Amino acid sequence: MTRALESTGYKIYVQDALEELGRFLEERKYSKIFFLVDRHTAEHCLPLIQKALPELTEFDVIEIEPGEENKNIDFCIGIWKMLLDFGADRKSLLINLGGGVVCDMGSFAAATYKRGIDFVQVPTSLLAQVDAAVGGKTGIDMDQVKNCIGTFTQPKAVFIETEFLKTLDNRQLIAGYAEMLKHGLIADKSYFIYLQSIDIKSINTELIYKSLLIKNEVVISDPSEQNLRKTLNFGHTIGHALESYFLESTTPLLHGEALAIGMICEAFLSKQLNGLAEEELVQICNCIKAKFPMIPLSAGADLALIHYMQNDKKNEAGKIGFALINQIGSCDYDQYASPEEIKNSLEFYRNLIRA
Secondary structure, X not given: XXXXXXXXXXXXXXXXXXXXXXXXXXXXXXXXXXXEEEHHHHHHOHHHHHHXXXXXXXXXXXXXXXXXXXXXXXXXXXXXXXXXXXXXXOOOEEEEEEOHHHHHHHHHHHHHHHHOOEEEEEEOOHHHHHHHOOOOEEEEEEOOXXXXXXXXXXXXXXXXXXXXXXXXXXXXXXXXXXXXXXHHHHHOXXXXXXXXXXXXXXXXXXXXXXXXXXXXXXXXHOOOOOOHHHHHHOOHHHHHHHHXXXXXXXXXXXXXXXXXXHHHHHHHHHHHHHOOOHHHHHHHHHHHHHHOOOOOOOHHHHHHHXXXXXXXXXXXXXXXXEEEEEEOOEEEEEEEEOHHHHHHHHXXXXXXXXX
């Protein structure tokens, strides 16, 4: 039986997703269909769609390189040029088949090509299924600043097929798990507590659906991030800065890995600035330290990280903006921290991983 969530003008299918994709394509009668993939999803995921939808034979494939370092204007231009070369018109459809990079950049390319063509999301990573593919944010990075170029443009539908999760390694699963923990931390304490007890490999449709319920409710109430939707950014001000910083290294962090560190630092700021109890700070830190790799971070990185934060989208009047929790399951937005307070949070993280 089909299971779907109603979002802001489109549906999120979380059961029988590929069958629903077939029905969607049959009903819409697009002039041309394009799949945007990366090297991994071309090899492991596109064949699953072809097996599920054998009647789908007329389409073109645009392939990009995987990795956040490629989510930029140069690769986006490549997508636009391929659409032009393949004769994409305004009645065409772009199917974004991939993780967060494919979903973010593909939707931005579609939203801006010929002033906008339809696109749908078929997220293949856990992170994209519980977060990146839902909510209508499109974007690319510039000068290592995350998602600083983009739009709010809603997909025509989102199709979440958990079979794709079998193609992921443990590192990718853990990265998506970070966003699920965040959903519990900002909105549902019992969900956060339950998530601590599970084996990452046991994540299933029910848990993905629970995370989607939380995110979708927030997005519906505030589609363009004027107020409540800002709470979804818990952990992201510092997390995005870390992701940008490590892009320049030989070992870039996945978004969820950077988010995990960001949540530790921002939980510390939540205690210092927003009333989070000490025992809940300890609970959050213990959970994240047990589940995620704790990446060494030198004090010499602090100035570069703060520089990235100063370009964050959540800032106002030169102040660095945060979403900070006041207790597990409740979050406030439009919170601000000084560079010195941010440095203290980074030092707290360093002390935590030394312990």
